[in-house]
Amino acid sequence: MTYKNNHLITRDIFDKVILPVYAPAQFIPVKGKGSRVWDQDGEEYIDFAGGIAVNALGHCHPNLVKALHEQSEKLWHVSNVFTNEPALQLAKKLIDHTFADRVFFANSGAEANEAALKLARHYAIEKYSPYKTKIISFTHSFHGRTFFTVSVGGQAKYSDGFGPKPADIVHVPFNDLDAVKAIIDDHTCAVILEPVQGEGGLTCATPEFLTGVRALCDEFNALLIFDEVQCGMGRTGTLFTYEQYGVTPDILTSAKALGGGFPISAMLTTEAVSSVMHPGVHGTTYGGNPLACAVGCAAFDTINSDEVLAGIYAKRALFIAELEKINQQFDLFSQYKGKGLLLGAELNAKYQGKARDFLNTATQFKVMILNAGTSVLRFTPSLVISDQEIKEGMARFASAVKKVISAY
Known part of the structure; x- marks a missing residue:
């Protein structure tokens, strides 16, 4: 595929018109198909980033394109003063395949987590006490960029500098059950965690930790919230990651x-927890939008299939085999992290803090990757990426690694 560079739109315009909170690559993607992307000059990239685990079926998957096109000619938006068929269809799919009885739709992971946290506090206040408001979260966690969710997230670099933070939020080390035991009490309304920490370095919760946290929540009448915004929807090999642990949350969030x-995005919960809500307590203008939900139905049906889910572990194994070839040549990685195609490669001591160097250089060799923190390279490709594309992309990445290492 070739494209003519539109000289009216160039990368330097970004620096003049967009709020300076991002530092995007120097090329501008204009077309994507499957696991390949083309820029303004027709250069082709292999996409191992997947829009940060969003493009789970690659770019322009025909099932999603068809759903969007068909819905675009029917109904775009009605707000939540009225309901719509796609929203009800998607809600039913989510309920039929999870622990949940009720769904709330929003537009982003942050909004889903905001709704989850508000629900948890409201539930505790209504059912128990106006003082049962403590939220326990974990260091290196990430739950969104609203002021509430960024304060609950366990990375102060994202929440500092904006004035007084929401109160009654406590952070303890991840996978440290004793730390949770030391802080949880009758004033705790919720514990929120990612079964696989996404932005925090792709650390997986241990089975013992999740089982123990579930038991503590039950003991102290606190709700357990699983943030599966990044690790859910097939990313780790099952529809949602909680299924792999045999631990069921009270609230689960999904997006990406x-x-x-x-x-x-969606917040899922049980009938018992949802019973404290009534019209007007929470809401959103765009949540449950017919266009979004129609595409969501198509994405859900495609991802939640044996064909897609059964191939994820094999694709992870191939990624690791290719990464290990690079590792044997350059002595770069200390361990592989995450689950399924939420895959992290942690840099060894020599290259700690240098993840962004590898990401930036990779784009020069026409492969798109991510970082998770400063020392973990993150790969979140399409769940249906071909083996050939994995091998081809890894060959390009190997060239990028060689260039980075030669500079040290």
Whole structure:
């Protein structure tokens, strides 16, 4: 595929018109198909980033394109003064395949987590006490960029500098059950965690930790919230990651891959927890948008299939085999992290803090990757990426690694 560079739109315009909170690559993608992307000059890239685990079916998957096109000619938006068929269809799919009885739709992971945290506090206040408001979260966690969610997230670099933070939020080390035991009490309304920490370095919760936290929540009448915004929707090999642990949360949040690239999120919970809510307590104008939900239905049906889910572990194994070839040549990685195609390669002591160097250089060799913190390279490709594309992309990445290492 070739494209003519539109000289009216260039990368330097970004620095003049966009709020300076991002530092995007120097090329501008203009077309994507499957696991390949083309820029303004027709240069082709292999996409191992997947829009940060969003494009779970790659770019322009035909099932999603068809759903969007068909819905675009029917109904775009009605707000939540009215309901719509795609929203009800998607809600039913989520309920039929999870622990949940009720769904709340929003537009981003942050909004889903905001709703989850508000629900947890409201539930505790209504059912127990106006003082049962403590939220326990974990260091290196990430739950979104609203002021509430960024304060609950366990990375102060994202929440500092904006004035007084929401109160009654406590952070303890991840996978440290004793730390949770030391802080949880009758004033705790919720414990929130990612079964696999996404932005925090792709650390997986241990089975003992999740089982123990579930038991503590039950003991102290606190709700357990699983943030599966990044690790859910097939990313780790099952529809949702909690299934692999045999631990069921009270509330679960989903976004990113839920729409396969179209903005949508969902908060899932039980009938008992949802019973404290009534019209007007929470809401959103765009949540449950017919366009988003129609695409979400198509994404859900495609991802939640034996064909897609059964191939994820094999693709992870191939990624690691290719990474290990690079490691044997350059002595770069200390361990592989995450689950399924939420894959991290941690840099060894010599290259700690240098993850961004590898990411930036990779784009020069036409492969798109991510970092998770400063010392973990993150790969979140399409769940249906071909083996050939994995091998080809890894060959390009090997060239990038060689260039970075030669500079040290």
